[in-house]
Amino acid sequence: MCCKTINGEMVMLTNRALAAAVIASSLCLGLNATPASACSRILFNHGPHHVVARTMDLYIPDHAKIVVYPQGMERNGAVTVGQSHNWISKYGSVTVSSLGAGTSDGINEKGFVANLLYLHETKYEARDNRPGVSNAMVLQFLLDTSASVKEALESLNKTQVVSEQVAGRTWPLHISISDASGDSAVIEFVDGTMVVHHGSESNVMTNEPPLAWQLNNMKRYKYFGGSESLPGDIDPASRFLRASAFLKTTPAPKDTRDALAMAYGIAKTVSVPKGSENTSSMVGSEDTWPTLWTTLADSTNLYYFFQAAESPNMFWVDLSKINFAKGSPVLSVSGEDHSLNGEISAKLVQEKR
Numbered sequence: 276m277c278c279k280t281i282n283g284e285m286v287m288l289t290n291r292a293l294a295a296a297v298i299a300s301s302l303c304l305g306l307n308a309t310p311a312s313a314c315s316r317i318l319f320n321h322g323p324h325h326v327v328a329r330t331m332d333l334y335i336p337d338h339a340k341i342v343v344y345p346q347g348m349e350r351n352g353a354v355t356v357g358q359s360h361n362w363i364s365k366y367g368s369v370t371v372s373s374l375g376a377g378t379s380d381g382i383n384e385k386g387f388v389a390n391l392l393y394l395h396e397t398k399y400e401a402r403d404n405r406p407g408v409s410n411a412m413v414l415q416f417l418l419d420t421s422a423s424v425k426e427a428l429e430s431l432n433k434t435q436v437v438s439e440q441v442a443g444r445t446w447p448l449h450i451s452i453s454d455a456s457g458d459s460a461v462i463e464f465v466d467g468t469m470v471v472h473h474g475s476e477s478n479v480m481t482n483e484p485p486l487a488w489q490l491n492n493m494k495r496y497k498y499f500g501g502s503e504s505l506p507g508d509i510d511p512a513s514r515f516l517r518a519s520a521f522l523k524t525t526p527a528p529k530d531t532r533d534a535l536a537m538a539y540g541i542a543k544t545v546s547v548p549k550g551s552e553n554t555s556s557m558v559g560s561e562d563t564w565p566t567l568w569t570t571l572a573d574s575t576n577l578y579y580f581f582q583a584a585e586s587p588n589m590f591w592v593d594l595s596k597i598n599f600a601k602g603s604p605v606l607s608v609s610g611e612d613h614s615l616n617g618e619i620s621a622k623l624v625q626e627k628r
Contacts, residue, residue: 313511313564314392315545317518317538318478320457321527324534325574327388327453328542329380332564337373339568339610341581341592343623344368347601350419352408354437360406364419367599369579369592371570371610378415384599385422386455386574389414395483397447397464405435410446417452424458428471431462451480455574461486479518481545482511489515498523508555514545531576542569546584568610586613596620 313332318325331337345367352359370381382388391414408416413436421427438445449463461477463470463485472486480486492512495501498520505520506513521541528534546566571580577594597606597620606623608615615622 313482315514315518315542316390316392316451316480317522317541317545318451318453318457318459319522319525319534319538319541320459320475320478321525321534323575324528324531325386325453325455325457326534326538327382327390327451327570327572327574328538329390329570329572330542330546330566331371331373331379331568331570332547332566333373334564337379337567338375339581339583340372340375341579341608341610341623342370342372342378342626343592343597343599343606344370344415344419345599345601345603345605348419348605350412350416352406352412352416352434352437353439354407354409355439356402356407356437357404358406360408360416360434362416362420366419366422367597367603368415368418369594369597370415370418371568371581372607377411378418380570380572381414381418382572382574382577382579382594383418383421384577384594384597386577387418387421387423387427388453388572388574389417389427390451390480391448392451392480393482394447394449394463394485396485397449398467399438399445399464400467402437403435405433407435407437409437409439410448411439413450417450421452423454423456424452424460424473427452428460428462428473431469449480449486451477453574457574478522479515481515481518484512492516493519496520506555508553509547509551510553510555513555518545531573535571535573535578535580538571539569542571549584581610583610583613588613588616590615590617590619592620592623593618 316329318327346364348364350362366383368381368383370378373379380390417427451461453459459477461472461480465485493499496503505516525537549565566584568583578591580591582589604625607626608623
C-alpha cells in the first residue's frame with residue numbers, strides 16, 4: 276500500500292482490483308459503454324447524527340427487494356479464476372437487492388453502511404493470487420464482515436475483488452462506505468489502482484468523472500470559493516455540486532427526526548423525475564434514467580428507510596426488532612409493494628432457500 280496526493284490531500288493507494296463490484300442489480304448502469312447519469316449518495320454528518328441518503332437511478336425497473344440476512348451465513352466469493360474467498364457472516368444486515376441478482380445498498384447491525392454506484396472510468400487490475408470475491412458479492416462481503424470503515428478497508432487489502440461478467444460484460448463501479456462514528460470512504464479504481472478517499476471529502480458521491488475531478492471542479496462555484504452559480508441539470512457533476520452545497524449549508528439538526536428529514540431533503544434535490552432530460556454539455560451522458568427509489572440509513576439509531584419513487588409512502592426497518600442470530604431465516608419484502616408504510620419488520624416474510 277502507498278499514498279498519493281490528489282487535489283492537495285493524501286489518499287491511500289493499493290494494488291487491488293476491487294473491480295467494479297456488482298451485478299446489474301447494484302448498479303445504476305446501462306448496457307452501452309457511454310458514461311451514465313445515475314445514482315447519488317450523501318452522508319449527513321452532524322454531531323451524533325450519521326445518516327446516509329442514497330438514490331437509485333436506472334433505465335429499467337429493478338424490482339427492488341428488501342432482504343434481511345442473519346449472522347452465521349456461509350458465503351463463497353464465487354470467482355471464476357483463482358481461489359475464491361470463503362467467509363461466514365459475522366453481522367446481520369438489512370439490504371436492497373435489485374433485479375434479483377445481488378446487494379446494491381445496505382446497513383448492518385453495527386451501523387456500517389455500504390453503497391454501489393456507477394463510475395464509467397473505472398479500470399481494474401488483472402487477477403492476482405489473493406483469495407477473490409466476485410464483483411457480485413463485494414457489497415455483501417463488506418456488510419457481513421465489517422463494523423467500521425477501518426475494518427472494511429483492511430479487508431479490501433487482504434481480499435481481491437474480481438470483476439466478473441454480467442450480461443456479457445464487466446461493470447465499472449465505485450463504492451462508498453460509512454459507519455456509526457461518522458467515518459466515511461469512497462473507493463474507486465483509476466488506471467488500475469485502488470484510490471481511497473477517506474474522511475470528509477468522501478461525504479458525497481455521484482458518478483463520473485472520478486471523485487478527484489469532482490473535488491477540483493467544485494472550487495469554481497460560489498459555495499466553495501468560486502464565482503459560478505450552482506447548475507440545475509441532472510448530470511453527475513451537477514448533482515455532486517448541489518448535494519455538496521446543501522450539505523455544507525444545512526443547519527445542525529435538533530433531533531433524529533430532523534436529521535433524517537434534512538438528509539432526505541438533500542436527496543430529493545438530486546433525484547431525477549421520470550421524463551427528465553439532461554440539458555448540460557456533458558457529451559455522451561445518459562439522460563433518461565429516472566430515480567427508482569431512495570434509501571436512508573441511520574447508523575446512529577439503526578433504522579433503514581425505503582421509498583419507491585412511484586409511491587408517496589415511506590417504510591422502514593427498525594434493526595432492533597430483527598433477530599439476527601445464527602440460524603434465523605432470511606427475510607424479505609418487495610420494494611414494489613406500495614401499500615407498505617411505517618415500520619414493517621413484522622411484515623417481512625421468510626424466503627425459501
